[in-house]
Amino acid sequence: MKKKLFELPSPEKHIAFSPDKLIRTPIRKTLFALLALFTLLFASQLHAEPRYQWRLAMSWPEGTPMLHNAAKRFAENVVKMSGGRMQIIVDAPGRHKAPLGIFDFVRTGAYEMGHTASYYYKGKDPATTFFTTTPFGLTPTEMNAWYYYGGGLELLHKVYARHNIVAFPAGNTHIQMGGWFRNEINSLDDLKGLKMRIPGHAGEVVERVGMKPVSVPPGELYTALERRTIDAVEWVGPANDEKMGFQKIAPYYYTGWHEPGAELHLFINKKKFYALPDDLQTIIALAAKEASFDMLSESFYRNALAWESMRKEHGINIRTFPDDVLDAFKQSNEELLLQAAGRSTLAQEVIQSQQAFLAKARKWSQITEHNYLELR
Template identity: 55%
Template sequence: MSKSGFVTRTLAIATLLMVASTPIQAAKVYRLKLAETWPSNFPVFGDAVRNMAKMAEEMSDGRLKIRIDSKNKHKAPLGIFDLVKGGQYDMGHSASYYWKGKVPETLYFTTMPFGMIAPEQYGWFNHGGGQELMDKVYSKHGLMSFPGGNTGNQMGGWFQKEINSLDDLKGLKMRIPGFAGEVMAKLGAKPTNIPPGELYTALERRTIDALEWVGPSLDLRMGFHKIAPYYYTGWHEPATELQFLVNKRKFDRLPKDLQQILKVAMKTAAYDMYIQSYNDSAVNWEKMKSDFPHIKIRTFPKEVLQALRRANDELLKDNARKSPLAKEIIQSQQEYLNKVRVWTNISDKAYLDSL
């Protein structure tokens, strides 16, 4: 072997030994901060957030870590929109209809009175143009919004007094957010929105006369049955979808694979929350019937439901006139509902009616 060949080989071996002895650089870890509307360790809603964060970390092999701050930490349960938009937090978990005072078109993406049930609404979001319309609304604010978990059909609420006529709604102080609150106001009620942690105290102290929260999955834990005897069936939130809010600039800085992992984690956690909520409502409803037989289940009288529906239709027409974007969303939802409800009626409803 020539001298030059020997030197070249020696240098090559030395280079290989140096590379082999150099520690492999650890993969970069991306850390996100999430603010949720709910208190610490809140069941169902909070479970969805924790499940999402866990899945994102596991699927990314630890490269994506999400820190969760509940309302106890950030002190702004109904301020998640601003926290994420302003960049104090990278993500949020809340409900879109809480932002109707800031951006009126956001309220349509939680649920609508007399609207779609959960499977229908998931169809609209994922295959009927709902996600694209939500993108259209939130992108103007540097935000991305994704379905964040569905409660299914919610109960109509807890009332101190029985509702026998439209007169009983006049002056009624009720915690009821979203479009349903506007419907109630049109019939003379006084709707308000109160964070979850303050609901029991408000009802107990008669600051409000009634409230709607979710259903047995969460209402039993809140203890409303101890202070309000009448529990009404629902009309106002047939498919309440929470939301994952994401700061778009932060999302765009993530590697493409982590963007997809985050999307998959959010979508999976959202649907799993729907399943959990359905199960927990069934379990807790059984407990309510056996342990608290004093609870009086009621359905609003026909004249009240008819008036609520008329008010709902009138408000939808008014909103469509005021905002072209609202009109686009309302039309999309109504057209999809008209199509999908035919199938719901000849499948699930026909089956249940035959039992």
């Protein structure tokens, strides 16, 4: 519809058939005044209907299930809802070469937008970490309740405003699995010295209890696990893990504790966002929220289906870490949260806000989700 507006012949074209040749003063003056007026009216309308050609850099390679889809559907929905006034080109790391450089791309305005996860940017600002996920923290439903009603979104805006970025939650992977282990873990002792691919805050948690978190590029993970260069690996969940093939070489699949619903984020250059007309701002905010919601549904759906097929085709032993391991992880996590809070007032504010809500949410999830899944 908006497209039609721009396909109309421009006023200049019509003026081009040379009114001068036909008209004399003072009629010419009047006519010119009229033409000027109409041109002004058109110009003000054109001003009121700018086109935006924006670019979005995402952290995910083309074709990554869920992650890539969330960024693409966000862009498509903005285009549709704006009637084509805003176009968004989505670039994958294959083009921009910096999967973890989205923060800087958007901050500097090299890209107007980015799709990434807040916790990749701990080095830029420690307060960014827990907007994605906290071990033993909020489930996706609880996380959304916190973001939209418990003050989370305001804190997110407060933290990112300092970096010239407007951030929105824009995708959730649902509860992630605890990873693949070649050997069964029966006690805390079995973890000592174990080499595991587990990045970020969770990597620090396991390191404190004697494990050795290691960094291995995704393309080399299968071989590393097969050749026992590493003993364990956590990736995402069945839909993503199945493609990596871990189920063929590691018989134990552990339930999750460290990423109970990792939230991804849309970053937008702050100045450019606030220069947009109000309707486009709302369209972007809602399309991001829809992407967050939709990716959670897609993650649940694909993982449920992949888990069914994986179970049928492979002898997978599903395990939950024993109590002494979990207790050690919990204690280590709490110590690290205290450290993080000590390093940054804003990080402290985020952690305290989440923990305060968790104290209430925990009891409600227990008598709803937990009880219901128990009795169903």
